[in-house]
Amino acid sequence: xxxxxxxxxxxxxxxxxxxxxxxxxxxxxxxxxxxxxxxxxxxxxxxxxxxxxxxxxxxxxxxxxxxxxxxxxxxxxxxxxxxxxxxxxxxxxxxxxxxxxxxxxxxxxxxxxxxxxxxxxxxxxxxxxxxxxxxxxxxxxxxxxxxxxxxxxxxxxxxxxxxxxxxxxxxxxxxxxxxxxxxxxxxxxxxxxxxxxxxxxxxxxxxxxxxxxxxxxxxxxxxxxxxxxxxxxxxxxxxxxxxxxxxxxxxxxxxxxxxxxxxxxxxxxxxxxxxxxxxxxxxxxxxxxxxxxxxxxxxxxxxxxxxxxxxxxxx
Ligand code: NAD
Ligand code: UGA
Numbered sequence: 001x002x003x004x005x006x007x008x009x010x011x012x013x014x015x016x017x018x019x020x021x022x023x024x025x026x027x028x029x030x031x032x033x034x035x036x037x038x039x040x041x042x043x044x045x046x047x048x049x050x051x052x053x054x055x056x057x058x059x060x061x062x063x064x065x066x067x068x069x070x071x072x073x074x075x076x077x078x079x080x081x082x083x084x085x086x087x088x089x090x091x092x093x094x095x096x097x098x099x100x101x102x103x104x105x106x107x108x109x110x111x112x113x114x115x116x117x118x119x120x121x122x123x124x125x126x127x128x129x130x131x132x133x134x135x136x137x138x139x140x141x142x143x144x145x146x147x148x149x150x151x152x153x154x155x156x157x158x159x160x161x162x163x164x165x166x167x168x169x170x171x172x173x174x175x176x177x178x179x180x181x182x183x184x185x186x187x188x189x190x191x192x193x194x195x196x197x198x199x200x201x202x203x204x205x206x207x208x209x210x211x212x213x214x215x216x217x218x219x220x221x222x223x224x225x226x227x228x229x230x231x232x233x234x235x236x237x238x239x240x241x242x243x244x245x246x247x248x249x250x251x252x253x254x255x256x257x258x259x260x261x262x263x264x265x266x267x268x269x270x271x272x273x274x275x276x277x278x279x280x281x282x283x284x285x286x287x288x289x290x291x292x293x294x295x296x297x298x299x300x301x302x303x304x305x306x307x308x309x310x311x312x313x314x315x
Contacts, residue, residue, distance in 0.1 A: 001026050003229075004075045006063060006109070007082035008032045011183045012124070012176070012221060014046035016079060017056060019222040027055045031071065033062040035101065037086055037187040042312070046183050063105040068112035075116070077229055080109055081124040083153070086187050088206075088272045090149035102152035103159070110163040120170050120235065121160070122228050127177040127214070127240075127279045129154040138282040139175070139238045147274030157238070164236060172228050173238040177281045181218030181301055182308035189249065190215075193256055194306050197264045198315040207271035209250035214281045216243030217296035217304075224292045231290040242281025244294040252298070259303055 003020055007013035008030025020026045030050065034040045050056045059071070063082055072078070084090075084101040106123070113121055128150035129143045145151050160171040184191045196203050224241040228234055247255075257263050286292035309315065 001076045001229075002074050003028050003077040003079065004071065005030050005079045005081065006032070007080075007124075008050075008058065009034060009043040009046050010036070010038070010081060011046070011185050012179055012218065013079075013081045014050065014183060015218050016081065016222045016225055017050050019226045021050070021053055021055055029057045029059065029075070031059045031061050031063070031066075032082065033060065035097065036084055036185075037089065038185050042186065063109060064100055068109055072112050072116045072118070076119050078109070078113065078118055078121045079124070079225070080106065080122065083124070083156070085149070085185065087128055087147045087149050087274055089187065090147050090152070091274065095148050098149055098152045103155045106156040107159050110159055110169060113169050114163070114167045118170060120172055120229065122225070123156060123160045123171060123173045124225075125157050125173050125175045125238070126150065126153045127175055127281065129157065129175065130276070130279070132276045133278070133280075136280045136282040137240070139240055139285055146276060150274070170235045172234045172236075174225055174228065175238065175240050175281075176221060177214040177216050177240070177242040177279055179216045179218055179221045181305050183218070184305060190252065190256075190302065190305055191309065193253060194260070194309040195313060195315075197256055197260055197262050198309060198313070200262075200264065202265040202267045203253060205249055205253070205266060205268050206275070208268060209253065210248050211275065212246050212248045212278045212280075214242040214246045214279045215252075215298060215301070216241060216294065217301035220244065220294035220296055224286055224290070224294070227290040227292065234289055237285070237289070239286050239289065240281040240283050241286060241292070242283045242294065244296055245298045246280055247298055252302070255299060255302055256306070259299070259306055
């Protein structure tokens with residue numbers, strides 16, 4: 001089975017490729033153009049374990065300009081992860097790449113998929129489509145994104161839906177919830193906090209730190225995402241992929257202090273617009289459709305990310 005993963009050099013994409021290649025029946029074609037918040041060098045090192053793999057092919061290409069019909073030739077499964085991530089940086093004058101990479105690239109890929117015998121087109125969406133919610137959120141909850149980023153990702157979902165309705169593209173949408181672990185993007189909270197504390201710099205907290213997230217460890221995220229291939233009755237479905245544990249930013253910082261044995265001054269900065277106070281995934285649909293069962297505790301996951309940050313920055 002031939003699988004295309006867009007955004008293959010990214011945080012989640014590189015782990016997903018590794019997970020898929022563990023199945024001897026899968027051949028993986030990864031495509032990426034090295035853009036977004038992560039430096040190229042970090043992205044290239046995300047590919048280190050993959051490039052030598054005999055069933056992996058990497059194509060450096062921009063979905064906005066590449067011949068996508070050719071790219072989709074012979075492909076059975078598409079995982080569309082390529083995009084411009086990050087809630088906070090989607091404000092301001094740099095919104096253009098959110099529109100082009102999250103909306104236009106998705107439309108072009110769907111357009112190219114129209115007459116292809118693709119079995120599943122799996123779109124990586126986000127908890128950011130829900131907006132402010134109290135309690136656990138199921139996929140049927142009303143959608144009201146708070147950030148420009150969330151709007152572009154929701155538009156991607158809507159594009160998938162209309163291409164499915166009009167052209168029978170077998171879309172499955174997965175909504176990820178704040179993913180963390182080795183190779184996490186350097187703009188994300190845990191990466192920043194761990195690097196800051198190990199370097200003896202102050203930790204920057206947006207708001208009072210009582211905001212909570214459904215933090216999802218990367219191996220749980222890609223386990224659930226990979227399971228979509230074999231799952232029955234998922235076409236047309238939208239599925240939350242959440243984590244094992246929720247926590248506040250303040251809880252996370254205390255745990256990082258314990259695990260590193262270091263303390264750092266805490267700098268409380270103004271809350272950034274567009275961030276929900278809480279996220280909390282109802283994962284019962286993923287559980288019933290393909291037995292999704294996130295396993296990694298925040299403590300164990302953070303310990304693995306700390307090891308990664310130490311090695312990346314030689315700290
Ligand atoms: P990432 O930036 O590490 O990976 C995205 C990759 O897509 C990058 O390597 C980038 O170069 C590539 N890309 C962007 N535009 C492209 C284009 N036009 N052509 C080819 N490649 C392109 O981000 P990530 O954290 O791994 O997120 C992956 C996906 O999951 C994104 O779509 C993001 O919106 C979504 N998501 C992530 C999280 C999270 O917590 N990380 C949560 C919810 C949803
Ligand atoms: C993450 C990803 O970056 C988005 O791409 C993704 O779509 C989103 O998850 C999602 O689940 O929808 P976010 O929840 O903001 O977004 O993830 P983090 O960067 O890990 O931030 C978590 C919390 O820490 C946020 O409340 C943020 O305000 C806070 N934070 C972040 C700080 O207090 N200080 C920092 O230096 C960074």
